[in-house]
Amino acid sequence: SLPTESNTLTTNTDIGFNRAFTTGGQLLVDFANSFVFEYTGPNRTSVSSNILINFVQPLLRRGWREVALERLTQAERDTLYELRDFARFRKILAVGVGTQGLGGGFLSLLLQVQNIRNLEANVNSLEQNLRLHQALLPIDVVAPIRVEQVFQSYQQGQLALLQARTNLENALDAFKIALGLPPAIPVRLDDALLAPFQLTDPALDTLQGEVDAFVARYRQLQQGQRNVAVLRQGYQQLQAFHGRALKLVDLVQAEIERWRQLPAPPDIDAERAQRQQTLLAQLGNQLALLRQKLEQFGPELDKAVREIRPEQLPQGWERLLDLSRQLSDRLGELFVIQTQVRVYLIRLPAITYELDEAISYALEHRLDLMNQRGRVVDAWRQITVSADRLEADLDVVFNANIGTEPGSDNPFDFSALGSSYRIGFQFDSPLNRKAERNIYRASLVNYQRSRRAFMLLDDQIQQAIRRDLRQLRTDRLNFEIARESLIGAARQLEEARERLQADQVTEISTQDVLNALTNVLQAKNALISIWVSYLTGRAQLLLDMDALQLDERGLIRDEHRQPTDQPAATLGAPVPPPGRQTDP
Incomplete structure (x- = not known):
C-alpha cells in the first residue's frame, strides 16, 4: 500500500444503567469500549475501555424513604381508593335498581303493579254494585238517580285503571332504558313479592259476586216468572254456593293455623304482640262460629227444598231470598275474617340494629369513609414532603472514572494510572425557598380541609343512620295503622253491602257502598305504599351502614333473613364482612 494510506476498523460500544434507591440515592454507571484494528504497517490492535460511576445520596432535602x-x-x-369507590358504586347501583332509584326502581314498578291490581278489584266491585242496582231498578227498589250515581263511579274507576296501566308501561320503558335495554324488548316483572297482598282468595270474591247477582236476579223476577221449577233451580244453585263456602272456610282455617305457628317478630313490643294474639283468638272464634252457622245452614236449606209446595210458592220464594241473603252475609263475614288474617300474615323484614350499634358498624365499614380517612393521612404525609423541600441540600457525592492503559489489548485491564476517584459533600443553603414555603403552607391548609371533610362525612353518616332508623320506625308504625285502616274499611264495606240487600235502597246506602269501596282501595294502596317505603328505607339503611354484600351477578345477597320475613327481605340484609377492614 501507499505510505499515506490508512486502513483501520473501529468499533465503539457504550452501555450503562441507572438506579434509584428507596433512600433517595441515585446511581449512574456507564461503560464505554472502543476497538481499533489497523491493517497498515505492523497490523496493530488497540483497545480502550472506560467506566464512569456517579452516585449521589441526599442527606437532607429529597432524601430518605418517606x-x-x-x-x-x-x-x-389511589388504586385502593378506586377499588373501594367501585365496590360502593356497585352497591349503590344495586339498591337504586332494586328499590325506587335508577329508572324508577324495581320496587316502584311492583308498587304500580299492585296499585293496578287494587284498581282492578275496585272496578270489579263497582261493576257488581252497578249490576245489582240495575237489577233492582225494574222492581222499583232503587231510584234511577242511584243507578246513574253508581254508573258514574264505575266509569271513574275504569278511567283510573286505564291511566294506571299507561303509567306502568311508561315506567317500565324508563326502567329498561336505565338498565341499558331497548324499550321495545318485552320483559316480565317477577311479582312473587306481591303474593302476600292477595288479601282475599279469588274464589271468595267470585262466589260473593255470584251470590249477590243471584239475589238481585231472583228479586227482580216478575210474578208470572215465579214457579216451582224456577224455585227448585234456585235452591239447587244455593246448595252449590253453600258447598263452595264450606271449602273456603277450611282454607281460612288453614291460614289462621299458619299465623298461629309463626313466631312473633323480634322487634315487636309486648303490648302489640298481645293485641295480635288477642285478635288471633277472636278471629279463630269468629271463624268457628261462622262454620257452625254454615253447617246449620245446610239442614235449613234441605228442609226448605223438601217443603216446596205449589200452593206455598210465595212463602217458598221469600224463604229462598232470605236464605240467599243469609249466605251473602256469611260470605261477607268470611271476607272480613280472611282479610284480617292475610293482612297480619304480611311481615316486614326485621331490623335488629340499635342506633349505637348501627353507627359503630357504619363508621368501621363504610368504604367511602375509609377513603376519606386515607386522604387525611395522604394530606398529612404531604406536609412532611413539603417540609422536606424547605431543608438545605446536603448530598454525598461519589464519582469514579476508571480506564484501561493506553495501547493495551485487554479491554478489562482497568489499571490505568489516570483513573480518578472522588468523594465529597455538596451543600446548598436554604436561603431562597419562597416557592417551597408557599407549597408547605398550602399543604397545611389542604390537611385541615381534608380533616374537616372527613369529620363532615363522619357526621353525615351518623345523620343518615339516625334518619334511616327513624323512618323505619315510622314506616313500621304506619304499616300497623294501615293494617287497622284496611280492616276497618273491609268491615265498613261489608256492613254497607248488608244494608244494600234491604228492600229499599236509599241514597245513604248507595253512597255508603261507594265510600266503602273507595276507602278499601285507599287502604290497600296505603298498605303496599308503606311496605315499599319500608323495604326501600331498610335497603338504604344497610347501604348507609355498608352492610350489603353482592353476589357474582351484582344482586344483593341475603344470608341472614329471618324465617318470619317475607321474600322481599332479599332486597338487603346485614352481612358482616369476612374480616375487619382497616386503612393502610
Missing part, C-alpha cells in the same frame, strides 16, 4: 417513595405510595393508595 420522600423518595411518595409518588409510588400515593399511586398505590
Whole structure:
C-alpha cells in the first residue's frame, strides 16, 4: 500500500444503567469500549475501555424513604381508593335498581303493579254494585238517580285503571332504558313479592259476586216468572254456593293455623304482640262460629227444598231470598275474617340494629369513609414532603472514572494510572425557598380541609343512620295503622253491602257502598305504599351502614333473613364482612 494510506476498523460500544434507591440515592454507571484494528504497517490492535460511576445520596432535602417513595405510595393508595369507590358504586347501583332509584326502581314498578291490581278489584266491585242496582231498578227498589250515581263511579274507576296501566308501561320503558335495554324488548316483572297482598282468595270474591247477582236476579223476577221449577233451580244453585263456602272456610282455617305457628317478630313490643294474639283468638272464634252457622245452614236449606209446595210458592220464594241473603252475609263475614288474617300474615323484614350499634358498624365499614380517612393521612404525609423541600441540600457525592492503559489489548485491564476517584459533600443553603414555603403552607391548609371533610362525612353518616332508623320506625308504625285502616274499611264495606240487600235502597246506602269501596282501595294502596317505603328505607339503611354484600351477578345477597320475613327481605340484609377492614 501507499505510505499515506490508512486502513483501520473501529468499533465503539457504550452501555450503562441507572438506579434509584428507596433512600433517595441515585446511581449512574456507564461503560464505554472502543476497538481499533489497523491493517497498515505492523497490523496493530488497540483497545480502550472506560467506566464512569456517579452516585449521589441526599442527606437532607429529597432524601430518605418517606420522600423518595411518595409518588409510588400515593399511586398505590389511589388504586385502593378506586377499588373501594367501585365496590360502593356497585352497591349503590344495586339498591337504586332494586328499590325506587335508577329508572324508577324495581320496587316502584311492583308498587304500580299492585296499585293496578287494587284498581282492578275496585272496578270489579263497582261493576257488581252497578249490576245489582240495575237489577233492582225494574222492581222499583232503587231510584234511577242511584243507578246513574253508581254508573258514574264505575266509569271513574275504569278511567283510573286505564291511566294506571299507561303509567306502568311508561315506567317500565324508563326502567329498561336505565338498565341499558331497548324499550321495545318485552320483559316480565317477577311479582312473587306481591303474593302476600292477595288479601282475599279469588274464589271468595267470585262466589260473593255470584251470590249477590243471584239475589238481585231472583228479586227482580216478575210474578208470572215465579214457579216451582224456577224455585227448585234456585235452591239447587244455593246448595252449590253453600258447598263452595264450606271449602273456603277450611282454607281460612288453614291460614289462621299458619299465623298461629309463626313466631312473633323480634322487634315487636309486648303490648302489640298481645293485641295480635288477642285478635288471633277472636278471629279463630269468629271463624268457628261462622262454620257452625254454615253447617246449620245446610239442614235449613234441605228442609226448605223438601217443603216446596205449589200452593206455598210465595212463602217458598221469600224463604229462598232470605236464605240467599243469609249466605251473602256469611260470605261477607268470611271476607272480613280472611282479610284480617292475610293482612297480619304480611311481615316486614326485621331490623335488629340499635342506633349505637348501627353507627359503630357504619363508621368501621363504610368504604367511602375509609377513603376519606386515607386522604387525611395522604394530606398529612404531604406536609412532611413539603417540609422536606424547605431543608438545605446536603448530598454525598461519589464519582469514579476508571480506564484501561493506553495501547493495551485487554479491554478489562482497568489499571490505568489516570483513573480518578472522588468523594465529597455538596451543600446548598436554604436561603431562597419562597416557592417551597408557599407549597408547605398550602399543604397545611389542604390537611385541615381534608380533616374537616372527613369529620363532615363522619357526621353525615351518623345523620343518615339516625334518619334511616327513624323512618323505619315510622314506616313500621304506619304499616300497623294501615293494617287497622284496611280492616276497618273491609268491615265498613261489608256492613254497607248488608244494608244494600234491604228492600229499599236509599241514597245513604248507595253512597255508603261507594265510600266503602273507595276507602278499601285507599287502604290497600296505603298498605303496599308503606311496605315499599319500608323495604326501600331498610335497603338504604344497610347501604348507609355498608352492610350489603353482592353476589357474582351484582344482586344483593341475603344470608341472614329471618324465617318470619317475607321474600322481599332479599332486597338487603346485614352481612358482616369476612374480616375487619382497616386503612393502610
